[in-house]
Amino acid sequence: MVSGKGRGERILVTGGAGFIGSHTVVELLRQGYKVWVMDNLQNSCVEALHRVCHLVGPRLSPNLQFHHGDLCNPADLDRLFNASSSFDAVIHFAGLKGVGDSVLNPLHYYHNNIVGTVNLFQAMAKFNCKKMVFSSSATVYGQPEEVPCAEESKLHAMNPYGRSKLFAEEMGRDIEKAGGEGEWRMIFLRYFNPVGAHESGKLGEDPRGIPNNLMPYIQQVAVGRLPHLNVYGHDYPTNDGTAVRDYIHVMDLAHGHVAALRKLFANDTIGCTAYNLGTGRGTSVLEMVAAFEKASGKKIPIKMCPRRPGDATAVYASTEKAEKELGWKAKYGIEEMCRDQWNWVSNNPWGYQGNH
Ligand SMILES: NC(=O)c1ccc[n+]([C@@H]2O[C@H](COP(=O)([O-])OP(=O)(O)OC[C@H]3O[C@@H](n4cnc5c(N)ncnc54)[C@H](O)[C@@H]3O)[C@@H](O)[C@H]2O)c1
């Protein structure tokens, strides 16, 4: 069990204006860290960070600095590392995340996610900041041969997005191996399906365009932006025929990042280690729809459709390693995820920027 508050360590958070990043920044500030967000706002807006400041209040908000910059531009990284006299650790969220989009635009994904990560590693090496928490994904398990997915399972990417996560992990392992003992410390957090929102209703997921993922799609149906939910596949060998996933509350993820940071600072033999962040529980698409209807009091019309190519039947996490080594365990269930997601979307039906 790794515990204790941050002692003012200086943390660079790439992609910190995004969905998971903004929720994590709230927790980092509350735990006493000093945070620099670097984001090019290609899938987010600065309003999310204004709200973070509002949530943590005037005492802690001066500990957050925003730097508009692109990881694909090494000069942006150099400027930031120079201006801040380097960092104690980096949490690397920045990346593009659309599975289907990555199949259509592979070069765009490799450029942004791989070149961006190479540049970040180079800046970290140059400025001697060698601790990183990286946003990996359950996507590195591909179509899992066995569930629950354990960290030592075979890794297999099925699309350019997944390959960009797997390559980044492999890159990290190579860099760590090439360094001296204890020189680099890296934790790869493999998230399952992040959903929900901050309990205040001030922060949440605000995707651009038509959402690809289940919960953002449901939330837009609930507020009348979309007419119905397409349920992809109703002939899976599951209890109700729909696919099963491990949904995890974004605030549980935020706490998972704080636990990972503490581990990085406390343990000089961590090397490169991967942890699943999931609940260990599987929920079907129809169960998720029912839970959201209950939380919101809204009917979500559905249309049964064929399976979405590439989707697995059931994916959920083995959670033992994170529990044992990070002292972290998800607290929230699907009721709280749906409650907080509804609170966010009912207060912000058009996201951060109003009616756009
Ligand atoms: N949300 C999920 O379902 C999920 C699941 C598993 C893993 N992940 C990973 O977690 C991370 C965060 O995901 P999210 O859901 O918060 O996504 P998000 O799109 O909301 O946040 C990503 C942020 O990174 C920024 N960004 C992207 N490329 C950048 C670049 N080159 N330079 C600077 N900033 C850049 C974007 O503007 C955005 O603010 C991503 O790496 C994603 O692949 C997400």
Ligand SMILES: O=c1ccn([C@@H]2O[C@H](COP(=O)(O)OP(=O)(O)O[C@H]3O[C@H](CO)[C@@H](O)[C@H](O)[C@H]3O)[C@@H](O)[C@H]2O)c(=O)[nH]1
């Ligand atoms: O409109 C929709 C959207 C999704 N689904 C289904 O809902 C389930 C969950 O889908 P989705 O929310 O898209 O998540 P995943 O396909 O499990 O992938 C997410 O979770 C992975 C594991 O973390 C990440 O790697 C991916 O980036 C992220 O998109 C799947 O069975 C989908 O077929 C629908 O039925 N209708």
